Amino acid sequence: MRVNFTVNGRRQEADDVWEGESLLYVLRERLGLPGSKNACEQGECGSCTVRLDGVPVCSCLVAAGQVEGREVVTVEGLADYAKQRAEHGGCATGACGTSGTSLEDARPGVPPDEAWGRAAKGQDSQTGEGTGSSPHAALAPIQQAFIDAGAVQCGFCTPGLLVAADEMLERNPNPTDADIREALSGNLCRCTGYEKIMDAVRLAAARQGEAV
Amino acid sequence: MDFLRPASWEEALAAKAEHPTAVPIAGGTDVMVEINFDHRRPEYLLDLNRIGDLCEWEVGEDTVRLGASVPYTRIMEHLRPELPGLALASHTVASPQIRNRGGVGGNLGTASPAGDAHPALLAAGAEVEAESVRGSRLIPIDEFYTGVKRNALAADELIRAVHIKKADGPQQYSKVGTRNAMVIAVCAFGLALHPSSRTVRTGIGSAAPTPVRAKAAEEFLNAALEEGGFWDNGKIVTPSVAKQFADLCAAACNPIDDVRGTASYRRHAVGVMARRTLTWTWESYRGTAARTEGVA
Numbered sequence: 001m002r003v004n005f006t007v008n009g010r011r012q013e014a015d016d017v018w019e020g021e022s023l024l025y026v027l028r029e030r031l032g033l034p035g036s037k038n039a040c041e042q043g044e045c046g047s048c049t050v051r052l053d054g055v056p057v058c059s060c061l062v063a064a065g066q067v068e069g070r071e072v073v074t075v076e077g078l079a080d081y082a083k084q085r086a087e088h089g090g091c092a093t094g095a096c097g098t099s100g101t102s103l104e105d106a107r108p109g110v111p112p113d114e115a116w117g118r119a120a121k122g123q124d125s126q127t128g129e130g131t132g133s134s135p136h137a138a139l140a141p142i143q144q145a146f147i148d149a150g151a152v153q154c155g156f157c158t159p160g161l162l163v164a165a166d167e168m169l170e171r172n173p174n175p176t177d178a179d180i181r182e183a184l185s186g187n188l189c190r191c192t193g194y195e196k197i198m199d200a201v202r203l204a205a206a207r208q209g210e211a212v
Numbered sequence: 213m214d215f216l217r218p219a220s221w222e223e224a225l226a227a228k229a230e231h232p233t234a235v236p237i238a239g240g241t242d243v244m245v246e247i248n249f250d251h252r253r254p255e256y257l258l259d260l261n262r263i264g265d266l267c268e269w270e271v272g273e274d275t276v277r278l279g280a281s282v283p284y285t286r287i288m289e290h291l292r293p294e295l296p297g298l299a300l301a302s303h304t305v306a307s308p309q310i311r312n313r314g315g316v317g318g319n320l321g322t323a324s325p326a327g328d329a330h331p332a333l334l335a336a337g338a339e340v341e342a343e344s345v346r347g348s349r350l351i352p353i354d355e356f357y358t359g360v361k362r363n364a365l366a367a368d369e370l371i372r373a374v375h376i377k378k379a380d381g382p383q384q385y386s387k388v389g390t391r392n393a394m395v396i397a398v399c400a401f402g403l404a405l406h407p408s409s410r411t412v413r414t415g416i417g418s419a420a421p422t423p424v425r426a427k428a429a430e431e432f433l434n435a436a437l438e439e440g441g442f443w444d445n446g447k448i449v450t451p452s453v454a455k456q457f458a459d460l461c462a463a464a465c466n467p468i469d470d471v472r473g474t475a476s477y478r479r480h481a482v483g484v485m486a487r488r489t490l491t492w493t494w495e496s497y498r499g500t501a502a503r504t505e506g507v508a
Contacts, residue, residue: 001215018213019213019214019215019257020213020247020253020254020257022244022247022248041245041248041249042245042248042249043241043244043245043306043307043309043310044394046307046309049309055312056308056309056312057309057312057313058241058309058310058313060244060248061239061240061241061244061245061310061313062240062244062313063215063237063240063243063244063247063257063259065215065217065257065259066237066240066259066261068217164308164309182308182393183308185307185308185392185393185394186306186307186308186309186310186393186394187307188394
């Protein structure tokens with residue numbers, strides 16, 4: 001079957017999708033977006049976490065056909081997503097995460113491709129890990145904080161943690177440690193033991209507070 | 213495999229009537245695991261995500277009509293005053309990502325004895341609204357679970373909503389697992405005080421082939437509370453009554469040994485949870501009674 005949906009602000013069409021296929025498989029194997037990791041395939045580890053209409057979900061447990069017409073943000077689009085949010089202040093009130101407000105909603109009447117603005121233009125989502133040397137190389141604040149805090153070791157859990165942590169900071173700009181632990185309780189890391197990850201999220205929250 | 217995408221409830225019922233083997237998928241947190249692991253290859257997947265009604269709820273006079281696909285996250289956020297036991301149970305479901313997708317309809321459809329919602333539904337009192345092209349019916353929760361991962365639904369029926377009694381007193385939920393998040397219950401226990409009818413209801417999870425109530429324990433406690441005038445005098449439930457209640461709850465279990473725990477551990481743990489949740493809810497009731505009726 002064919003599935004049409006929006007990924008990181010760009011309309012995508014996946015063909016010959018098997019009916020039992022997961023969103024994760026479509027992202028990784030059909031759209032060349034390997035940022036979301038494939039580990040447990042049963043929703044235990046969170047390394048495949050993406051946002052579906054704004055809501056963090058395990059993409060391994062979403063059937064591809066269920067995303068028809070919907071909006072997905074992966075770790076590859078996180079920097080642009082965060083930039084967009086900062087520019088439009090759309091989610092500063094914390095309402096977006098739960099109500100599922102999309103980028104499209106943030107700028108009524110503007111189709112997603114345009115709404116993503118110039119920053120997204122340089123991105124070729126086909127190339128996957130859209131950081132590196134591309135023109136929009138900026139990282140999301142949460143990504144920078146993970147680097148600065150040394151919260152990345154093998155890196156396999158990192159994309160899921162970034163997406164989950166970014167969404168929590170959108171909803172809850174001043175999280176307690178308990179809030180952070182709860183928000184990240186669906187993401188397993190087998191290297192660093194979580195303390196550096198906690199540091200990173202605290203750092204991102206503090207920087208976010210300074211910026212306001 | 214065919215992927216059916218009904219745009220309305222009526223279309224979904226028609227599709228289920230035409231293809232009774234179709235597997236409904238909403239949050240996908242059970243169904244996709246089975247597909248990913250090649251444990252299940254349904255002929256048809258029936259996607260319910262386009263039916264917006266299923267994600268809505270209505271708070272009525274006596275009950276909450278909870279749409280089958282309302283995610284656990286929403287129950288925790290919006291229905292805690294009306295459904296405190298279910299809100300507590302919802303919070304123990306897996307992780308935020310799973311709670312954002314999964315809902316009570318899926319828990320009922322899967323009918324695993326370890327489903328987190330079941331003890332809370334049994335304790336609160338609920339009816340499952342099942343519908344097919346033949347019509348709609350309300351299935352009492354006590355008659356819904358018919359075996360390990362089996363329920364009372366006919367092949368052409370879908371779960372539309374659950375009608376859950378609004379709390380008229382304190383409710384509690386307790387679950388044993390190896391950690392707080394991302395864990396299948398070793399066993400679980402739900403308890404609801406119903407001061408308006410002066411009854412207590414229970415629900416036991418993961419300690420019998422189906423979720424069950426501890427009916428003998430309920431009857432014992434109802435009689436003991438009545439006899440001692442506890443509902444009126446708000447006295448502390450005596451330790452001997454609490455112990456007898458706990459023992460009867462443990463006796464209501466019919467558990468197995470498996471990777472998550474032994475049968476005897478489960479029996480013991482259910483007894484402990486029964487005593488604790490009784491203490492918590494009764495203390496809460498006494499607090500309320502003291503404020504509203506001036507009982508010390």
